Amino acid sequence: xxxxxxxxxxxxxxxxxxxxxxxxxxxxxxxxxxxxxxxxxxxxxxxxxxxxxxxxxxxxxxxxxxxxxxxxxxxxxxxxxxxxxxxxxxxxxxxxxxxxxxxxxxxxxxxxxxxxxxxxxxxxxxxxxxxxxxxxxxxxxxxxxxxxxxxxxxxxxxxxxxxxxxxxxxxxxxxxxxxxxxxxxxxxxxxxxxxxxxxxxxxxxxxxxxxxxxxxxxxxxxxxxxxxxxxxxxxxxxxxxxxxxxxxxxxxxxxxxxxxxxxxxxxxxxxxxxxxxxxxxxxxxxxxxxxxxxxxxxxxxxxxxxxxxxxxxxxxxxxxxxxxxxxxxxxxxxxxxxxxxxxxxxxxxxxxxxxxxxxxxxxxx
Amino acid sequence: xxxxxxxxxxxxxxxxxxxxxxxxxxxxxxxxxxxxxxxxxxxxxxxxxxxxxxxxxxxxxxxxxxxxxxxxxxxxxxxxxxxxxxxxxxxxxxxxxxxxxxxxxxxxxxxxxxxxxxxxxxxxxxxxxxxxxxxxxxxxxxxxxxxxxxxxxxxxxxxxxxxxxxxxxxxxxxxxxxxxxxxxxxxxxxxxxxxxxxxxxxxxxxxxxxxxxxxxxxxxxxxxxxxxxxxxxxxxxxxxxxxxxxxxxxxxxxxxxxxxxxxxxxxxxxxxxxxxxxxxxxxxxxxxxxxxx
Amino acid sequence: xxxxxxxxxxxxxxxxxxxxxxxxxxxxxxxxxxxxxxxxxxxxxxxxxxxxxxxxxxxxxxxxxxxxxxxxxxxxxxxxxxxxxxxxxxxxxxxxxxxxxxxxxxxxxxxxxxxxxxxxxxxxxxxxxxxxxxxxxxxxxxxxxxxxxxxxxxxxxxxxxxxxxxxxxxxxxxxxxxxxxxxxxxxxxxxxxxxxxxxxxxxxxxxxxxxxxxxxxxxxxxxxxxxxxxxxxxxxxxxxxxxxxxxxxxxxxxxxxxxxxxxxxxxxxxxxxxxx
Numbered sequence: 001x002x003x004x005x006x007x008x009x010x011x012x013x014x015x016x017x018x019x020x021x022x023x024x025x026x027x028x029x030x031x032x033x034x035x036x037x038x039x040x041x042x043x044x045x046x047x048x049x050x051x052x053x054x055x056x057x058x059x060x061x062x063x064x065x066x067x068x069x070x071x072x073x074x075x076x077x078x079x080x081x082x083x084x085x086x087x088x089x090x091x092x093x094x095x096x097x098x099x100x101x102x103x104x105x106x107x108x109x110x111x112x113x114x115x116x117x118x119x120x121x122x123x124x125x126x127x128x129x130x131x132x133x134x135x136x137x138x139x140x141x142x143x144x145x146x147x148x149x150x151x152x153x154x155x156x157x158x159x160x161x162x163x164x165x166x167x168x169x170x171x172x173x174x175x176x177x178x179x180x181x182x183x184x185x186x187x188x189x190x191x192x193x194x195x196x197x198x199x200x201x202x203x204x205x206x207x208x209x210x211x212x213x214x215x216x217x218x219x220x221x222x223x224x225x226x227x228x229x230x231x232x233x234x235x236x237x238x239x240x241x242x243x244x245x246x247x248x249x250x251x252x253x254x255x256x257x258x259x260x261x262x263x264x265x266x267x268x269x270x271x272x273x274x275x276x277x278x279x280x281x282x283x284x285x286x287x288x289x290x291x292x293x294x295x296x297x298x299x300x301x302x303x304x305x306x307x308x309x310x311x312x313x314x315x316x317x318x319x320x321x322x323x324x325x326x327x328x329x330x331x332x333x334x335x336x337x338x339x340x341x342x343x344x345x346x347x348x349x350x351x352x353x354x355x356x357x358x359x360x361x362x363x364x365x
Numbered sequence: 366x367x368x369x370x371x372x373x374x375x376x377x378x379x380x381x382x383x384x385x386x387x388x389x390x391x392x393x394x395x396x397x398x399x400x401x402x403x404x405x406x407x408x409x410x411x412x413x414x415x416x417x418x419x420x421x422x423x424x425x426x427x428x429x430x431x432x433x434x435x436x437x438x439x440x441x442x443x444x445x446x447x448x449x450x451x452x453x454x455x456x457x458x459x460x461x462x463x464x465x466x467x468x469x470x471x472x473x474x475x476x477x478x479x480x481x482x483x484x485x486x487x488x489x490x491x492x493x494x495x496x497x498x499x500x501x502x503x504x505x506x507x508x509x510x511x512x513x514x515x516x517x518x519x520x521x522x523x524x525x526x527x528x529x530x531x532x533x534x535x536x537x538x539x540x541x542x543x544x545x546x547x548x549x550x551x552x553x554x555x556x557x558x559x560x561x562x563x564x565x566x567x568x569x570x571x572x573x574x575x576x577x578x579x580x581x582x583x584x585x586x587x588x589x590x591x592x593x594x595x596x597x598x599x600x601x602x603x604x605x606x607x608x609x610x611x612x613x614x615x616x617x618x619x620x621x622x623x624x625x626x627x628x629x630x631x632x633x634x635x636x637x638x639x640x641x642x643x644x645x646x647x648x649x650x651x652x653x654x655x656x657x658x
Numbered sequence: 659x660x661x662x663x664x665x666x667x668x669x670x671x672x673x674x675x676x677x678x679x680x681x682x683x684x685x686x687x688x689x690x691x692x693x694x695x696x697x698x699x700x701x702x703x704x705x706x707x708x709x710x711x712x713x714x715x716x717x718x719x720x721x722x723x724x725x726x727x728x729x730x731x732x733x734x735x736x737x738x739x740x741x742x743x744x745x746x747x748x749x750x751x752x753x754x755x756x757x758x759x760x761x762x763x764x765x766x767x768x769x770x771x772x773x774x775x776x777x778x779x780x781x782x783x784x785x786x787x788x789x790x791x792x793x794x795x796x797x798x799x800x801x802x803x804x805x806x807x808x809x810x811x812x813x814x815x816x817x818x819x820x821x822x823x824x825x826x827x828x829x830x831x832x833x834x835x836x837x838x839x840x841x842x843x844x845x846x847x848x849x850x851x852x853x854x855x856x857x858x859x860x861x862x863x864x865x866x867x868x869x870x871x872x873x874x875x876x877x878x879x880x881x882x883x884x885x886x887x888x889x890x891x892x893x894x895x896x897x898x899x900x901x902x903x904x905x906x907x908x909x910x911x912x913x914x915x916x917x918x919x920x921x922x923x924x925x926x927x928x929x930x931x932x933x934x
Contacts, residue, residue: 001613049833050384050827050832050833051383051384051832052383053383066893072382072384072832073384073829073832073833074832074833074834074835074837074838075835076833078831078833079833079834080830080833082826082829082830084824085831086825086826086830087827087830088827088830088831088845088848088849089849090848090849090851091848092682099831099834099836099844100836101837102829102844102846103834103835103836103837104835148830151830151834152833152834154834155834155835162765201855262836334741377866379668383694383927384828384829384830384832384833384838384841385825385829385832386744387838392745393691393776394784395740395741395745396741396745396747397736398737398833399734399738399740399741399742400741400753402734402737402738403738403753403756403757405782406794406802406805406806406807406809407754407756407757407759407760407809409775409781410768410771410772410775410806411756411759411763411771411780413765413771413772413775414770417770417774418891436813442779452680454676455676456676456680456931459673459676459677459680460677460681462669462673462675463669463670463674464677464790464874465933466667466669466670466682467665467667467674468665469671469674474679475678477917477921478681478685478686479681480917480918481685481689482685482869484863484866484913484914484916485689485867485910485913485918486866486887486906486909486913487765487868487869487870487887488866488867488868488869488887488888488891488906489692489890489910489913491911492692492894492906493688493689493691493692493838494688495894495899496688496691496692496695496899496903497687497688497691499899501897501899503691503694505696519726522923523685526804527683527684528684531684531685531691547665547667550667551666554667555664560667560668560669560756561665564669582761582762586688586760586761588762588764589762589764589765589766589767590766591766591769591798591869591870592765592868592870592887593763595870595891596891596894608764608766609764609765609766609870610766610769612767612770613766616770616874617779619773623770624771624774625769626768627766627770630764630766630767631761631763631767632841633762634762634763634764634767635758635762635840635860636761638755638756638758641755641758641762642751642755645928649826
């Protein structure tokens with residue numbers, strides 16, 4: 001069952017939550033809507049579910065080609081999992097899952113026996129069959145979210161929509177549950193869209209990632225593609241740790257401080273102020289300069305805890321700070337102390353025009 | 366998400382309706398029925414008090430107050446409330462302190478017992494003091510021997526008023542102080558404050574709105590109590606009649622005067638409601654600023 | 659009671675001691691005296707007093723009108739709370755503040771005002787009389803007065819629960835295919851049920867003991883429009899303390915049962931609270 005939205009605009013008073021958004025989700029796909037808070041991702045999900053309606057106009061929501069734009073939530077058969085689960089606290093786990101079947105019109109309502117069968121089957125799927133008679137208040141957060149998923153699946157939804165499904169859980173349960181969700185999806189192949197602000201979660205679980213910002217879609221693609229080939233500075237920034245050097249672009253030559261870099265991008269002659277983006281691990285660190293493009297820097301802090309060694313560096317020419325990550329073998333080849341001088345070669349960089357609206361210092365996050 | 370998802374969708378969204386609200390005609394119907402109910406049962410009686418008081422014009426209205434007996438009733442009401450409210454205020458603060466800051470067995474029983482006067486009929490509230498202090502009561506003979514009058518006198522009226530307003534301050538403060546816990550007081554003590562300093566500088570500022578609210582409600586009930594006071598008063602004109610009792614007597618003699626005096630208590634009720642709304646508004650505003658910080 | 663070292667704060671002995679002393683002096687000892695007084699009657703005398711036809715008629719009237727008023731308040735209290743929480747309309751803040759009028763307005767004032775309205779020549783009494791309905795000085799009048807004084811209870815117990823109700827839960831029901839009415843019936847009402855019943859019980863308990871607002875509009879005819887509270891006063895006026903006390907004890911027992919009910923309901927209502 002494919003999902004398509006066309007020309008969705010949504011305003012709340014003077015705030016534009018979504019600005020003419022269109023998106024196509026293939027049947028059986030697991031899609032992540034990724035973006036910072038306020039980017040419009042939850043609003044888009046709620047519009048697909050029918051919990052919110054787009055501004056009137058040419059907006060359309062299609063489930064497998066069928067126009068559901070005007071259908072209320074109760075008639076869309078879109079399963080929805082809420083961030084805070086929204087379980088019915090006066091009903092047991094069993095009755096929560098059975099709810100969607102029991103409220104069907106008499107003509108299509110399954111028999112008591114088949115309701116029981118279906119709920120038991122789902123309880124097994126979420127591995128909570130011993131807890132069928134518990135109340136939601138007696139469950140842990142992870143268990144509650146599994147019940148909420150089973151409840152949404154019970155009505156055999158055309159599409160499964162999840163709003164920050166793991167947002168309220170602690171880090172460890174979160175990781176377990178997102179693997180479980182991936183496995184569940186591989187087993188039942190229901191078209192699923194989930195909203196998250198956690199790039200790691202999106203990159204790990206989704207077939208495709210939709211990066212959103214300020215009410216629009218910035219980039220769509222498989223996880224490795226958005227990570228390796230971010231469409232713009234925002235995506236590069238949002239998808240992982242990044243260092244920024246500001247400089248001037250001149251005919252394919254990027255001047256940053258005392259160093260000139262040959263870069264692949266051609267931003268055209270009109271752009272002169274540009275920023276170099278690179279990931280902390282996309283660098284080579286040496287004790288001697290390797291060539292013309294090596295950047296001299298002083299070690300300011302070394303963090304040896306964890307699988308990678310993180311080093312805070314200060315550029316010798318401009319004094320700006322940045323961070324690099326090395327694996328332990330690489331670090332053993334260097335083995336310098338705080339205050340020592342090293343040389344950094346940038347392996348993979350992206351250059352984007354400097355955003356003068358929100359001027360950034362050279363920084364690392 | 367920062368987009369505001371308001372529960373109340375006042376405008377129609379291009380013919381669509383959020384799943385958490387009803388069609389406009391249902392909304393209008395429900396509002397209409399609710400307001401009609403409130404109008405018949407609340408607003409019409411309120412209006413009737415003033416309409417009846419001014420039925421024979423403003424002059425008759427103001428003449429109604431030119432009566433020493435009315436002044437005596439006002440004075441007695443002020444005395445009764447002036448004693449009962451402070452007594453119950455001190456009690457309410459003490460009880461709330463003990464219950465909210467300490468753990469001890471029988472706490473929920475104590476809370477239930479504090480609420481007890483609310484479930485006792487006002488008539489019975491008066492009766493119990495008659496049975497204790499009346500001429501034929503348990504302590505009656507002893508009181509007569511010592512020439513002390515409690516029933517059919519001012520002390521009885523004060524006692525009955527105290528009984529019916531007993532829980533007001535306590536039941537406002539107990540849940541409030543329980544919710545606040547005791548970490549701020551502990552912090553104050555660890556910084557070297559004494560018990561009294563902690564109470565005045567930390568506890569009181571935190572509970573001031575709840576405290577004020579409790580006092581307002583307590584006072585309204587104290588000045589308006591009828592049943593309990595009626596039993597212990599003896600209805601001696603100019604001596605043991607509070608305003609409500611005076612209204613009862615006037616009602617059988619001069620309806621306009623009864624309603625004129627009733628407007629005093631009605632205005633008191635309206636002032637009480639205004640203060641209550643204001644206190645709630647202030648408390649909400651303060652907790653919002655606290656959250657924003 | 660020994661100081662328990664459960665808190666580093668001072669003042670436990672002082673405040674608890676004062677609380678208990680004051681509670682005993684003002685409430686518990688005088689109440690105990692009432693029961694002592696009935697002990698001067700033999701069981702047979704007591705039983706004859708509290709089951710006399712006139713007394714039984716007063717119970718029937720008091721319970722019947724109180725129950726009816728509490729039921730009307732249950733339905734309309736929910737409606738008023740719903741409208742105040744969910745909808746916007748002109749003057750909503752004032753309407754909300756005025757709901758507490760029966761708490762703030764002295765019962766005697768309410769009593770004479772209601773009587774004036776429902777008297778045969780009153781604002782509402784006249785049209786009712788034209789329909790052949792007598793309100794004042796009949797059980798209908800008592801019911802009206804009891805509805806007035808019990809009105810805020812259901813509204814004020816349901817309102818905060820309704821405000822805290824998570825919109826997501828209703829959205830969840832809708833996304834599972836429930837109609838708006840099904841969501842109301844199977845999700846909202848069950849979650850409001852403890853507060854609805856609490857408000858109902860409070861309203862009922864208040865009506866059982868009410869005196870001031872009823873006595874003016876009731877007519878106070880023995881066997882017909884005489885409520886139990888008035889009967890107690892009548893006995894007192896006749897210096898018949900023993901019988902007054904016996905009837906009062908019956909009323910007190912009912913009050914305690916209602917108090918217990920309310921406490922049980924509140925405990926039941928906290929049962930589903932999710933620890934967040």
